[in-house]
Amino acid sequence: MSSELTRLTAAELAEKIHAREVSAVEVTQAHLDRIAEVDRAVHAFLHVGTEPALAAAAAVDAALANGEAPASPLAGVPLALKDVFTTVDMPTTCGSRILDGWRPPYDATVTARLRAAGIPILGKTNMDEFAMGSSTEHSAWGPTHNPWDTERVPGGSGGGSAASLAAFEAPLAIGTDTGGSIRQPASFTGTVGVKPTYGGVSRYGLVACASSLDQAGPCARTVLDAALLHTVIGGHDRLDSTSIDAPVPPVVEATRLGASGDLSGLRIGVVRELGGEGYQADVESGFRAALRRLEELGAELVEVSCPHFEYALPAYYLILPSEVSSNLARFDAMRYGLRTAPAPDASAEEVMAATRDAGFGDEVKRRIMLGTYALSSGYYDAYYGQAQKVRTLIRRDFTSAFERADVLVAPTTPTTAFRIGDKVDDPLAMYLNDLCTIPANMAGNAAMSVPAGLGESSGLPVGLQIMAPALGEAPMYRVAAAFEAARDAAEGGPLIHRMNGLEVSL
Incomplete structure (x- = not known):
């Protein structure tokens, strides 16, 4: 029974829990057992919160036994939380030695909303240090492994959250997306990852990487599960000055509509600049097959041109490091976290320098230096301003493209999951993994990745990216749900259930 529970979707688990066919404690324990069984091979988690997770599950069971209505549609369904959100009952390290063992004095808004919704938090997931990376190899605690093939990366920076889903360690997860850190891992692991509109989910208590780009979002194995989680964490938050004061778009309703499989009347724009030469053959063929499937569902495909997407990558890698340089200045060894003194009588400046040298990894240091240079006197206008x-x-x-189409589509990534170690020493090769995902962050639009299928030569997952205007999540979810339903019907079930790499590796 325990292993069967970990294979169910979050929606299916919620239905069983709320009907009291199974207890939330049983479901949570099943996933904790699964973590104990496989996480040595996957390394999705940095911290497992067994006691608080079981206590939260028991509270859901007690409320249901008393005849109370579920606190949310997902009450009792456990979740994995990226270790970039503050949690009072678990450490928050952001994958960095400089925050080793730090226990925050407050919960992030996302954390608080999960607790209020009755969602047990299984633990904190591994990530590239301070969300800087595309492979989860830049974590101070070692890489996460892709359950499809444990010699490959799960993507980054949120590889731990995506891998926990693909390994059936959690039915739901939360990630953050600064330049693709939800969508790229989703593509590499055959899962669903959503970057909501910037400001659509509170960033309060999300340890900042680049404040104008960071966005929290839901991760799941199905589009419906992602939509249900989206409604839990989304919405206005007065504690976040960038939060949008508007209702969460009707994503659950749109998902149920899309599941009927009819996309008649919808115009889908195919971005000319994303795809083609330089993209892995598996990605290109998978994307073309996805386009044919969307046409079969009744959508009208139109080619759109976004000529300035060509410059998104270099512009992003000036804006992001500049904001990193500013945000990470707070880790100064004076208030919290690591403190390294080079000598007993060392000055504050010497302590700060020694601590930052010991506590930050190479990629974080690289981006701090790039950003500090770009913001320096005489270079600000030439680099950051441009x-x-x-x-x-x-x-x-984007504005011009959305005048011709309801949503846009493109590959999520230029390649399928690459081998651990292949790109970690080549920053430019690593940065190119975000080629398709960065534009949506630069504009603040909504975007998501859904599994398109398996590569013909690699047998690894390929992702389809769907992009929508700001607060345009409803048609995005509708297209994703219709595509998912058609794919599952044609291929005999969910893509994730054809994954056997982890079982073989163990």
């Missing part, structure tokens, strides 16, 4: 102008042009490209 990058912001490119950002405006990218937004205009």
